[in-house]
Amino acid sequence: MARRAKTPASFDAELAQLPPELRWREWMGRVEAVIFASPTPVTREALARVVGRDCNLDLIIDDIRAELAGRPYELVAVAGGWQHRTRRSFTDAIQLATGLGTSDPKPLSQAEALVLLCIGYFQPITRGELGKFFGKEISRDVIGHLRGLGFIATGPRSPQPGAPYTYVTTREFLSHFGLDTLRDLPDMEALEDAGLLSKDRLLAGEFPLAFMEGDGDEDVREMDDSELDPLSEAPD
Incomplete structure (x- = not known):
């Protein structure tokens, strides 16, 4: 069973002292940072620990996705959570430069x-x-x-x-x-x-x-x- 990380006593999820617009931007930054740093899809439960109780995570995700429009990577819903993944249109460039993705790491007959x-x-x-x-x-x-x-x-x-x-x-x-x-x-x-x-x-x-x-x-x-x-x- 995965161990849940402890929330530091000094961590302020609510950010009640900030104006609404700045609070929203900070929540967006936290959510994107957590997803970016995680090697696996991040669940709603995990993201809820870094934002306020009244924060609508679906709207946060929508705003992050809007800001990523036109970028070579996107935020996708996968395996019950969210994860950053490169867009398919850049597959050839990635393979040519790095060799990544040229073979399936988990091949199936x-x-x-x-x-x-x-x-x-x-x-x-x-x-x-x-x-x-x-x-x-x-x-x-x-x-x-x-x-x-x-x-x-x-x-x-x-x-x-x-x-x-x-x-x-x-x-x-x-x-x-x-x-x-x-x-x-x-x-x-x-x-x-x-x-x-x-x-x-x-x-x-x-x-x-x-x-x-x-x-x-x-x-x-x-x-x-x-x-x-x-x-x-x-x-x-």
């Missing part, structure tokens, strides 16, 4: 990406249920790799016989794929319209044939990047 996609949409879900979707057993190595990357975690036990563990996605999953909440996952109907996913067939235990090919160790046919777009790469 096509099979792993599809398993993660199913967990994202149908969590909490057991390994056995995933196997029914794909028509074959999902290896413990696949689950172990997704756990090792921090994308999934053990969820509650299933009410099925034997009470197997279920799997759920994590905040790291949201952060890596630039999602604020699971509601930001691509719309199921849009994926169905694109022929990438069929909810009805998945729930019936029939994984779409477009994803499958042959037997043996090959779990997923070759697909181009556009077909795996929902989970193919992390944002900059």
Whole structure:
């Protein structure tokens, strides 16, 4: 369990002695400084500790975003908090100058990406249920790799016989794929319209044939990047 930092006795969150405009500017500065200094998304709860009780954090965030318009980085809502991230339009320049972003630090095979996609949409879900979707057993190595990357975690036990563990996605999953909440996952109907996913067939235990090919160790046919777009790469 993360330890909450103590607020210094001398820290004045309210700033009641300042005129309203200066107070607002100071709150904006504090919020942006905290987000800028943090390597991970900063939650509303954390930001609330550095501003007054009557401060509207959503309006603060809106004003910071307005000031960042035209800058090469922006303030994004991700994984239940806020984080500074460079704009996608500068990806090529960053890669050319620094080499950063030329490869995904947490690469997924096509099979792993599809398993993660199913967990994202149908969590909490057991390994056995995933196997029914794909028509074959999902290896413990696949689950172990997704756990090792921090994308999934053990969820509650299933009410099925034997009470197997279920799997759920994590905040790291949201952060890596630039999602604020699971509601930001691509719309199921849009994926169905694109022929990438069929909810009805998945729930019936029939994984779409477009994803499958042959037997043996090959779990997923070759697909181009556009077909795996929902989970193919992390944002900059």
